[in-house]
Amino acid sequence: MKVEINKQEIEIDSSIDTLAKLLADQKLDKPGVAAAVDNTVVPRASWPDYALCEGMKIIVINAVCGG
Numbered sequence: 001m002k003v004e005i006n007k008q009e010i011e012i013d014s015s016i017d018t019l020a021k022l023l024a025d026q027k028l029d030k031p032g033v034a035a036a037v038d039n040t041v042v043p044r045a046s047w048p049d050y051a052l053c054e055g056m057k058i059i060v061i062n063a064v065c066g067g
Helices: 018-027 043-049
Strands: 002-005 009-010 034-038 040-042 057-062
Touching: 002 040, 018 034, 018 057, 034 043, 040 043
Parallel strands: 002 057
Antiparallel strands: 002 009, 034 040, 034 057
């Protein structure tokens, strides 16, 4: 299946079927990370149940402290 993460298309294995698994596989599941799928923010608590579909556009952002 192909999905897009931060404007980069990637091919993922069929065993990666949830947002949580995808972000863990891509090493993007760190504290302070937020994810949006097709322009809708997905709460972190929903990641394990959020099913992936072909062509989804996922944006991952990292919160950064500073001034």
